[in-house]
Amino acid sequence: MRPERAAQPPKLKASGTPGRVNMADEIKESDVKEEKEQGKRDFKFIRWDASGVVGHLTMNRPKQNIMNIEMLKEMAKAVESLNLREDVRLILIDSSPECEGYFSMGVGAEGYTAQMVFQMMDAFHAVFRAMSDVSKPVLAVVNGVASGAGAELAAFCDLVIATEETQFRQPEIKLGVFPPLGAVVYPRVIGPRRAMELLLTGDPINAQQALQMGLVNRVVPRSALKETVDSLVKRIGEQSGPVLQLLKRVIFEGTWRPFGEALKKSQDIYLNQLFELEDSQEGLRALVEKRKPVWKNK
CATH class of the missing domain: 3.90.226.10 (2-enoyl-CoA Hydratase; Chain A, domain 1)
Known part of the structure; x- marks a missing residue:
């Protein structure tokens, strides 16, 4: 059997490319402004x-x-x-x-x-x-x-x-x-x-x-x-808004689902959603740099 490849720790993501405009983000920001x-x-x-x-x-x-x-x-x-x-x-x-x-x-x-x-x-x-x-x-x-x-x-x-x-x-x-x-x-x-x-x-x-x-x-x-x-x-x-949302989702899923399914769901959100957030990366950077994180709510 071929040995399984070891999982790599999540890497800190760089900030977005300067000067690049994302139309979807612009539309979303416009909607958020209207809601505010x-x-x-x-x-x-x-x-x-x-x-x-x-x-x-x-x-x-x-x-x-x-x-x-x-x-x-x-x-x-x-x-x-x-x-x-x-x-x-x-x-x-x-x-x-x-x-x-x-x-x-x-x-x-x-x-x-x-x-x-x-x-x-x-x-x-x-x-x-x-x-x-x-x-x-x-x-x-x-x-x-x-x-x-x-x-x-x-x-x-x-x-x-x-x-x-x-x-x-x-x-x-x-x-x-x-x-x-x-x-x-x-x-x-x-x-x-x-x-x-x-x-x-x-x-x-x-x-x-x-x-x-x-x-x-x-x-x-x-x-x-x-x-x-x-x-x-x-x-x-x-705290970071998106991180609070993901935490709420994991606890809610864990409360209402069987344990095995809840654990799998929690792991999926943690690995595939939490670490996609800029705020989770900022939290890790702040830990390494021994400072208070500055949340972007992204």
């Missing part, structure tokens, strides 16, 4: 600001942020607008001051009727598909009650900061139904046994219980919420 210019706007039921490195989505349907189809479509559209925005590092989801005491009480009663359930579920799941496709870390800031679809939304996010007054509810079993997304998400977030108890009983859990079971990352007093969120956003915002 339109990044800050108010929809009917949400506020959206993607003018900086954070895509900030604020649910604003006072007082309880009860989700209807139009609101869900607005949320999906806002997240989808980040598809070309490699400079955006993070998506932050919270509720407006007008909704004090509530993150979201979930889908309205009309969403459970036979006439609306298919449209409502499609609109609801479109938000999660958009979050998955954009592949940017998502931080939920929960200050109050998160119930039903509102609790599922928080559970699906990658990071959750909650105030001491926060409460999570999945009461669907008491209505003779169950949360289809929650039944898939919770076992992967808090484990199957805790997920079974949460969904089978429909009992609410407070912020400390959520912290103990791994549903939230931190519980803070309401007075310390802004400082805590700003600090975490700043730390994540200092």
